[in-house]
Amino acid sequence: MSPNQFFTAPNNLSRAVGQYLTPFQRKLLEKSLQENLPELYRQRVEIMLLADRGKSQAEICQILGCSPATANRWILVAQSGMAHEWQKRRRGRPQKVNEQYLERLKELVSHSPRDFGYAFERWTGGWLSKQLEKECGLKLSGQHINRLLKHIFPQSNNLAPKEINIPSNSRLIIRDLPLPNSVNSPGSLFIGGSLD
Numbered sequence: 001m002s003p004n005q006f007f008t009a010p011n012n013l014s015r016a017v018g019q020y021l022t023p024f025q026r027k028l029l030e031k032s033l034q035e036n037l038p039e040l041y042r043q044r045v046e047i048m049l050l051a052d053r054g055k056s057q058a059e060i061c062q063i064l065g066c067s068p069a070t071a072n073r074w075i076l077v078a079q080s081g082m083a084h085e086w087q088k089r090r091r092g093r094p095q096k097v098n099e100q101y102l103e104r105l106k107e108l109v110s111h112s113p114r115d116f117g118y119a120f121e122r123w124t125g126g127w128l129s130k131q132l133e134k135e136c137g138l139k140l141s142g143q144h145i146n147r148l149l150k151h152i153f154p155q156s157n158n159l160a161p162k163e164i165n166i167p168s169n170s171r172l173i174i175r176d177l178p179l180p181n182s183v184n185s186p187g188s189l190f191i192g193g194s195l196d
Helices: 010-015 023-033 039-052 057-064 068-079 083-088 099-109 125-136 142-152
Strands: 164-166 172-178 184-192
Touching: 023 039, 023 083, 039 057, 039 068, 039 083, 057 068, 068 083, 099 125, 099 142, 125 142
Parallel strands: none
Antiparallel strands: 172 184
């Protein structure tokens, strides 16, 4: 039995007495199936509609080929009365870093660490992480700070053996560190002032 057999004729679904969905929610979900949805989102809607028609988690998994955890998650959304907000539930981990955090990171890299009481002259991802944790209460690894810097300053994504200064008024330089045998290693990242 293919999943589309249940969802090609919205009139069939409208006649079914729903267990969890209000008529408004059911109609909204049925209408969204008529749109060009990505497969993942289509599956979410189908799970909630099947659950509303009385299908068990096991039956839904068999019909749609989804995992029990996925089926359970979206059955619970339907049961909790939140099916009309299905698009608000994003995939993946919630984002920790907000615009305020990124703005503060930009401010920090435009100043010397000495301005903040440190004895050294160059920022590293680790030290930026520690300073931002003090100020914002969010602990990120130095590697993640380096990724954020590459995102903030995209011109540094194409690292070449030469230095790349970012921005022009900043004291920050991002470049590859040479290995002892003078071969550049793309995984090594230096953040700080000039090495000259």
